Amino acid sequence: MRYRMALPAWCTALATVTAIVTADLALGQSWPTKPVRVIVPFSPGSATDLVPRTVFDQVAAQVGQTIIIDNRAGGGTTVGTGTVARAEPDGYTLLAHSNGLVTTPAIQANVPYDPVADFAAITPLAVVPMVLVISPEKRITTLKQLVDLARAKPGTLNYAAAGIGTPPHLTMERFRIAAGFTGQLVPFRGAPEALTEVLAGRVDVYFAPAPPAIEFIRDGKLLALAVSSVKRAAALPDVPTTLESGFPDSDFDFWVGMFAPKQTPRSIVARIHAETVKALQNPSVVAKLANLGTEPMTMSPDDFDARVAKEARIAVELARAAKIPLQ
Numbered sequence: 609m610r611y612r613m614a615l616p617a618w619c620t621a622l623a624t625v626t627a628i629v630t631a632d633l634a635l636g637q638s639w640p641t642k643p644v645r646v647i648v649p650f651s652p653g654s655a656t657d658l659v660p661r662t663v664f665d666q667v668a669a670q671v672g673q674t675i676i677i678d679n680r681a682g683g684g685t686t687v688g689t690g691t692v693a694r695a696e697p698d699g700y701t702l703l704a705h706s707n708g709l710v711t712t713p714a715i716q717a718n719v720p721y722d723p724v725a726d727f728a729a730i731t732p733l734a735v736v737p738m739v740l741v742i743s744p745e746k747r748i749t750t751l752k753q754l755v756d757l758a759r760a761k762p763g764t765l766n767y768a769a770a771g772i773g774t775p776p777h778l779t780m781e782r783f784r785i786a787a788g789f790t791g792q793l794v795p796f797r798g799a800p801e802a803l804t805e806v807l808a809g810r811v812d813v814y815f816a817p818a819p820p821a822i823e824f825i826r827d828g829k830l831l832a833l834a835v836s837s838v839k840r841a842a843a844l845p846d847v848p849t850t851l852e853s854g855f856p857d858s859d860f861d862f863w864v865g866m867f868a869p870k871q872t873p874r875s876i877v878a879r880i881h882a883e884t885v886k887a888l889q890n891p892s893v894v895a896k897l898a899n900l901g902t903e904p905m906t907m908s909p910d911d912f913d914a915r916v917a918k919e920a921r922i923a924v925e926l927a928r929a930a931k932i933p934l935q
Contacts, residue, residue, distance in 0.1 A: 639699050639879050643674040646702045646866075649688030651681045651798035654770065655817030655902070659734045659864040660704035662896045666887035677704075681798060684771045684935070685712055686719055693721035697869035699876035703727065706736070706817075706864050707919055708774040714923035715773035717934040723920050729912035730866040730881050733888065734902040737818040737841035738779045738862050740850075741830040743809045751833045751853040754813065758789035765791040768802035768814035772935055776802075778923065779815040779836050779860040781930035783850055786858035806830065817862060818843060818901030836860045843901035863905060865912065877909050 646664055650656045661677050668675040680688030685708050695701035703709075709727070713719040721727075740751070748754050758765040767784075769777035772795050784791060794811050796802040799820045805811040807829060814821075815836060822843060824830040832847045838859050840849060850858040866884060868877055887893055888904040897904055907915065 637875075637879070639876050640671055640673045642700065643676060644700050644702065645676045645678050646704050647678045647680050647688045647692050648704045649680055649682075649685040649708075650706075650770070651800060652679050653820055654799040655736045655819040655862075655900075656704060656706045656708075656864050658819045658900055659736070659897065659902060660866070662900070663733050663884065663887050663893060666890050666893050667883050670883055670886060684716055684773060685709075686716065686721070690720040692867065692869060693726040695869050697871040697873075699868060699872055699880060701869070702730075702880070703867040704733070704864065705867060706775050706862060707923075708771070709865075709867070710916055710920040711775060711778050711923040711927075712771075712773045713920070714927040715932045715935055724913075724917050726870050727867040727916075728870050728872050728877050729907075729909055729916050730868060730877055731884050731909065731912055732863045732865040732905040732907055733884070734864050734897055735837075735905045736862045736864060736902045737844065738776065738815050738836040738860065739818050739821055739825070739841070739844060739847065740780075740783070740813055740815050740833045740836070741803075741806060741821055741825065742813045742833060743806060744828065744831050745809050746812065748833070749831065751848070751850065751855075754833060755787045755789060755855075758787075758791060763790045763792065765789065766794050766812050767791050768806055768811045769793055769795050770799045770802050771795060771797070773927070773932065775860070775862045776815050776817065778926055778930070779862065780813075781932070782860045782926060783815070783836065783855065783858045785929060786850070786855045803830075822901040836862070841901065842903060843898065864902075874909075881909055 648657050664675045692701055692703040710723045742748055767780050802814050806814045825832045834850045834853050835841045835847050836850055836859055885906050
């Protein structure tokens with residue numbers, strides 16, 4: 609008679625874990641086997657649209673699959689963002705967003721997602737200079753002149769924002785608080801609409817992401833008064849920072865990054881990260897991003913997750929300081 613000996617419990621558990629890990633790795637190695645959809649919760653022509661289009665053209669070539677950019681503006685970016693939060697976590701529905709992902713929940717009530725709990729960060733794509741632009745017809749040529757005028761006539765300066773609680777909005781609020789003046793917010797659906805109104809002189813100023821604004825600056829149709837970054841933007845080397853211009857604690861960073869639904873297998877997240885980083889190192893992509901006025905930016909998924917969590921806390925503090933009521 610033969611006896612079959614039972615395997616120890618730890619052997620069975622190890623075999624189960626090994627099978628799960630093997631299956632997870634296989635998912636990452638096989639991605640993508642069909643077209644990928646990248647949802648952008650902004651209108652076409654915005655920085656958060658132009659940057660991922662540039663990067664994912666290259667990623668598509670690398671992986672041999674179609675990558676579709678799907679613009680879903682609306683609800684202060686919550687419509688498109690919420691769609692990804694609820695999507696199947698299989699690596700075929702992704703989100704390209706700015707740090708509006710963390711700023712929007714700080715000022716909007718009933719946002720249908722949590723920026724930390726509902727998304728797996730993949731990597732930033734680029735850091736985007738924010739540039740304060742004004743029509744030359746306003747006859748204001750320096751940041752100091754603008755602030756002096758705004759202080760002399762409290763509440764009369766109006767400023768555009770591509771949505772309430774978005775990075776362009778909070779960039780202006782941070783600068784406004786640092787410079788010590790009041791003004792009137794004029795929100796728009798996206799950057800193209802905001803720029804149109806500033807070009808026409810109907811709105812005074814706009815802290816615009818560089819990509820949609822830079823051609824107008826180069827053509828002399830808009831005047832750049834300052835950038836919000838700690839150091840000058842490579843694409844606008846003659847434009848001073850707000851810090852240089854004498855306004856401490858006025859800097860604000862703006863990035864564009866990639867995200868997946870939270871439960872997406874880590875092997876798929878790792879594969880998308882690797883392909884995206886590879887694309888960002890491609891000389892053609894680097895040149896195209898530079899022409900847009902942006903610079904490539906990458907982080908590991910874990911580090912990017914940590915940054916998102918930290919910035920979510922900071923956004924709440926800034927919204928309170930700016931006295932932005934919940935919308």
